[in-house]
Amino acid sequence: MRTLDANPELEAYLRLNNAGYTEWLAAIAQLLNCSGLEGRLHRPQAVVGSLSALTVDAGIVCVLDLAQDMDLIGCCVSQTLLVTAVQGHGEITLQGGSQLPVFPLAMIPAGRKFTLRIAEGSRLVLVYPVSEAVPAWPRPGLEVALAGHIHRFLLRSDYFQDHQDAIGETQVLFDRMERQLVSGQVDLPEDLPVLDRRLVRVIEKIRSERDWEFNLQDLAHQCGASERNLYYLMKRETGMTPYRFYQRCRLIRVRRRLVDCQCDVPHISWYAADEGFSHLGRFAALYREHFGELPSETVQWRRRLQEESQAEPARRAMI
Known part of the structure; x- marks a missing residue:
């Protein structure tokens, strides 16, 4: 395929x-x-x-x-x-x-x-x-x-x-x-x-360069196209604008850190700020828009799972 x-x-x-x-x-x-x-x-x-x-x-x-x-x-x-x-x-x-x-x-x-x-x-x-x-x-x-x-x-x-x-x-x-x-x-x-080779380079840059700040001119130079052409090329082939994809990649990185978090109080604001989201309320709204739940709910899902997995051996022992 x-x-x-x-x-x-x-x-x-x-x-x-x-x-x-x-x-x-x-x-x-x-x-x-x-x-x-x-x-x-x-x-x-x-x-x-x-x-x-x-x-x-x-x-x-x-x-x-x-x-x-x-x-x-x-x-x-x-x-x-x-x-x-x-x-x-x-x-x-x-x-x-x-x-x-x-x-x-x-x-x-x-x-x-x-x-x-x-x-x-x-x-x-x-x-x-x-x-x-x-x-x-x-x-x-x-x-x-x-x-x-x-x-x-x-x-x-x-x-x-x-x-x-x-x-x-x-x-x-x-x-x-x-x-x-x-x-x-x-x-x-x-x-x-097949994804246009110019877009492959752009997508790889956005995914892999965590500290890179969005710059459409920089992306256009990376792929050898004008800013206008890059915008419409990515929109046509992926359905997303370059900035929307950049924003989503940052949100996914925050989600990974929340899923991995083992601390008693997850530092949601720290993780968000580390990925360039300075306004916590706006970040939470974007997070729910993309993933269908709040950042705190992502953490709670895993915590409930941990509680269930820890309780299961005790239930089996009682049976």
Whole structure:
């Protein structure tokens, strides 16, 4: 598939990064509404990886990036779950011994316990729930078509305008997969256009140079275009203006720090000021516009997860 040079990881919806085993299990169990989930790690005390999740009325898209080998054991979902690999390797074993590769895509039926084995360095995408009309014997190419819709969504996700745009695009994804599954037809999505090489340089500069202050003239010089042409070129190919993309990258960096924060009182104002947001009220409004929640809610989500993961061993001991 041709790409827009995006990192398909839903970075704007990061939920866990430097997190341990128990938090990971609690997060996945909560997101998939999956009880009885167990896990197995090669290095139990080491960082597991990162987890991003975007939830809408239709369902959830969850991206797992693994820093070590991991097995998720004994999960049972109430509706069909789709799993596809963006990179690396994974394998699903259904109760009874049937094995499903996650490339291009695996369809896990409702009510079946399964084990998901993920290799270190892999990036997997979980989409849940999907139509009840999953065919028992899918037509050849259906998995490829469904995976194509998911990958296209992920590539587009790096250029979401804001949270409302993200909700709309996610709903479109679920609608497309629903139609695909109900019809049983193989409808391969069109390839995305190749991003203009001049924009590749601009986007890389904005992403990687954390201390750089926005300057359209500097960007235009970087890519060898006039300021006017650069503005319209980026707007046409990504849907975002250069400044909007710059602003979003800064907000994402603040979000990563909030997700990683282990302090009792998160220094939201410090993190915001460090990324160039001098007015805390304006920053909070921008943050909610882009991510659908306040900065404090990002911190609270992880704290609640930590509390749940710490309470789970005690509940099991009582049982």
